[in-house]
Amino acid sequence: MFNKTAPIILGQFKNLTWTMKKLIVLIVIIIISILGYNYVYKEHRNIEQEMPEYIFTSDLLDTEFKSDLIASEQKLNNKTIEVKGQITEINDLDLTIDNVVFCQFKTSVKDIFKINSYVIVKGRCIGYDELLEQVKLDQCAIIN
16 A cells, blocks of 8 residues: 655655755856846946037036035936046146146047147046046047
8 A cells, every 4th residue: 555666756846945955056156146146246337439428518517516516416416427528638638627627538639739829628537636626537539
């Protein structure tokens, strides 16, 4: 009346359950790893191809930050903006517009423009330097 194969089947079921648990844990680890990798290694933004969210003259941008620094940083940090003005300083990889907007480039701009020429620059706003009283942009591109 008692089936002698029942203990063998029950043992295989326990092993199957343990294997399934291992498989589920492995799948969860793989999913978490993939999500973590995609979160850490996001595709980089291409500021040059993005449309600017805000367009300013250099004076207007300076006034924006000086009037309310905290609100301006919350509004503009990490946003693509376009700035118009006159070049007051040029270095190899950066230039300054009207002494109030510092623009950093990936390639040399020293030979492209001259001091006192007008320029339109698009870049990512990274904040306001209170010591130098300049708005900082990086990943800049010349528009005109």
